[in-house]
Amino acid sequence: MRPAVTPLHPLIRGGIVVVLGLASYSVGVLAWADHLSESSQLADRQHAVHLMRSGSSYERLAEKLEDAGGDPLPAFTRAAELEPANAEYRMRAGLCAEAAGRWDLAEANLSAAAGLSRLYQPRYLLAQYYFRRQDAVGFFHWGRAAFEVAYGDVLPLFDLCWRMRPEPDWLLAHAVPARPEILRQYLAFLTGRRQWGAAEAIAGRISGSAVAADVPALLEFCDHSLADGRATRPVEVWNRLCARGVMPFEELNPANGASLTDGNFAHQLLGQGFGWRLNDTDGVISRQGHGGLRVTFSGKQEEWCGIAWQYLAVQSGRTYRLRWEFHGIDVDTPQGVCWKIYDLAGKRVAARNEGAGLTLIAPADVLVLMLSYERPMGLSRLAGTVSVAQVALGLEK
Numbered sequence: 355m356r357p358a359v360t361p362l363h364p365l366i367r368g369g370i371v372v373v374l375g376l377a378s379y380s381v382g383v384l385a386w387a388d389h390l391s392e393s394s395q396l397a398d399r400q401h402a403v404h405l406m407r408s409g410s411s412y413e414r415l416a417e418k419l420e421d422a423g424g425d426p427l428p429a430f431t432r433a434a435e436l437e438p439a440n441a442e443y444r445m446r447a448g449l450c451a452e453a454a455g456r457w458d459l460a461e462a463n464l465s466a467a468a469g470l471s472r473l474y475q476p477r478y479l480l481a482q483y484y485f486r487r488q489d490a491v492g493f494f495h496w497g498r499a500a501f502e503v504a505y506g507d508v509l510p511l512f513d514l515c516w517r518m519r520p521e522p523d524w525l526l527a528h529a530v531p532a533r534p535e536i537l538r539q540y541l542a543f544l545t546g547r548r549q550w551g552a553a554e555a556i557a558g559r560i561s562g563s564a565v566a567a568d569v570p571a572l573l574e575f576c577d578h579s580l581a582d583g584r585a586t587r588p589v590e591v592w593n594r595l596c597a598r599g600v601m602p603f604e605e606l607n608p609a610n611g612a613s614l615t616d617g618n619f620a621h622q623l624l625g626q627g628f629g630w631r632l633n634d635t636d637g638v639i640s641r642q643g644h645g646g647l648r649v650t651f652s653g654k655q656e657e658w659c660g661i662a663w664q665y666l667a668v669q670s671g672r673t674y675r676l677r678w679e680f681h682g683i684d685v686d687t688p689q690g691v692c693w694k695i696y697d698l699a700g701k702r703v704a705a706r707n708e709g710a711g712l713t714l715i716a717p718a719d720v721l722v723l724m725l726s727y728e729r730p731m732g733l734s735r736l737a738g739t740v741s742v743a744q745v746a747l748g749l750e751k
Contacts, residue, residue, distance in 0.1 A: 413443065426450050434463065441471035445479055452483060468496065474504045478511060485514050493518055494529050501531050508536065512543040522552030534560070538571035545578045554579075554587040561594040569600055573626040580627075580665045583698050585719040589667045592628050603629070608667045611749035613674070614723065615664060618744045619647045628665050635659045638727070646743040647725075648683065649691070653737030655727060663724040666695075666747065668716040673750040676705075676712040676723070678742070685738035690730050693745065696722045713750060723747070 413433045420426040430447040437443060448463030464483050467476040477500035484492035497515055501508060515529050522544055530540050537560055544553040557575045560568050572595065576588040585608075593605040602621050606612050606628060615628045619642055623630045632640050637655030640662060641648050649661055668674060676695070680688045695703040697718055705714040725742065729735055 413446070420450075425454070427454055427456075434466075439470060441467040441473075441476055444470065445476055448483070449479070452486075457487070468499075472503060474500055474506075477503065481511065481514065485518060490518055498529050498531065501529070501533070501536050504536065508539055509543055512540060516543075516547070522549050526552070526556070534565075534568065538568060541571050541575055545575045548578075548582070550579070550582070550584060554584075557587060557591050561591045564595055564598055564600055566600050569595060573624075576627040580720055581698065583718065583720050585667050588627065606667050608669050608719070611674070611747070613666045613668045614745065614747040617746050618645070619742065623662075628667065630662055630664050632662050633660045635661060644741070646741050648739055648741050649725075650739040651727065651736045653735050655735060657729040657735070659727050661725040661727060662742075663722055666721045666723050668719060668721055670716050670719050673713065673715050674747055675750045676714070676745065676747050678710055678745040680710075681741040681743060683739040683741055685736065685740065688736065688740040689733055690727050690736050691740050691742075692726055692728060694724050694726050696724060698722070 413430065427447065427450040430443060430450055434440065434443040434447050444463045444467035448460045448467060451457075451463060452460035460483060464476070464480045468480045470476070477496050481493055481496040481500055484490075484496060493514070497511060500511060504511075515525050519525065526540070530536060537556060541553060541556045541560065544556065553575060557572060561572055564572065572591050576591055579585075579588045589606050589608065592601075592603075595601045596603050596605045601624075603615050604612070606615070616630060619630070623632060623642060625631045635655065637652040638659060638661060639650045639652075641650075647662065676693060678693055680691055682688050693712065695705060695712070695714060697703060698720060703714050703717060703721060705712040723745075725745075727736065
């Protein structure tokens with residue numbers, strides 16, 4: 355026998371209908387308010403905050419006021435009051451207050467944002483605020499705090515540090531934390547400013563425990579140092595990278611004549627440091643493999659062109675002998691393919707030709723070895739493929 359169902363009292367049924375109706379109305383109002391808050395019309399956004407008093411609606415109103423040339427500060431302040439744990443609203447209120455010259459309010463909001471968030475941006479903005487106020491104590495406190503949590507590009511913050519106090523050793527001691535990802539960027543920053551003493555010290559520090567992630571910054575340092583004629587620290591950094599196995603090359607030793615890297619072209623061409631670099635040359639295609647470097651000439655290349663080159667770490671005043679092997683793959687003789695040595699100013703170093711060899715006295719501690727093509731007088735341009743099997747450099751005894 356089925357139990358009897360007691361019908362709801364009419365008042366209860368009516369109450370449920372009213373509650374459901376109010377809920378539906380509220381949802382509709384909120385949806386309409388959200389729609390108005392994204393309108394392109396300022397009046398619509400002003401109406402939206404009356405219908406829906408939320409941080410997001412006041413934020414959108416502030417953005418529209420800002421676009422229209424109005425004062426967005428009260429709206430951003432109200433958004434922060436409605437959502438006191440939202441660091442973004444505090445940051446934006448702080449920046450608006452600073453633009454309006456309301457320093458105390460700006461500092462209070464930016465400080466609150468930095469207290470609410472463990473991320474980089476609030477700390478960086480507070481450091482910027484103190485920089486603009488030329489408050490060194492506040493700037494370096496929050497600058498270091500920003501470095502402590504930073505990921506990605508922090509070079510703009512290094513620039514502010516330098517403008518506040520251009521003393522690389524002091525900055526390293528008081529502003530720059532010993533985080534590898536920050537030290538790498540500090541090395542790049544100092545290298546770009548040619549602060550060689552400080553850059554060399556940091557490169558030495560990083561290379562002593564280098565891992566694969568350190569290689570790009572250290573090689574960039576080597577490139578700039580070598581271009582400036584400074585070979586000692588790049589050789590040291592290069593050798594540490596090789597010794598630690600993060601690069602596959604043999605260590606260099608200019609004092610003993612070990613000045614050339616990968617003379618057999620056995621490893622992938624690095625394009626940095628003391629590694630081989632290929633020039634982008636019209637009419638010439640260079641490929642590594644088959645026990646050397648294969649260079650194909652179209653016959654339409656320039657009469658003179660550089661093909662591949664590397665820096666040489668040598669000792670000034672000492673005598674060196676360069677030897678090589680060329681083989682024509684589909685040409686009888688590789689006429690015009692030759693090795694040349696230059697100083698950093700681009701001046702060719704005087705050398706004595708001895709068949710497949712050159713003898714020279716090093717005029718500096720850094721030279722450039724270049725594989726070149728130069729059309730011989732009276733001959734047409736070379737067309738075909740040449741194998742560069744090996745090249746070797748040693749001290750002449």
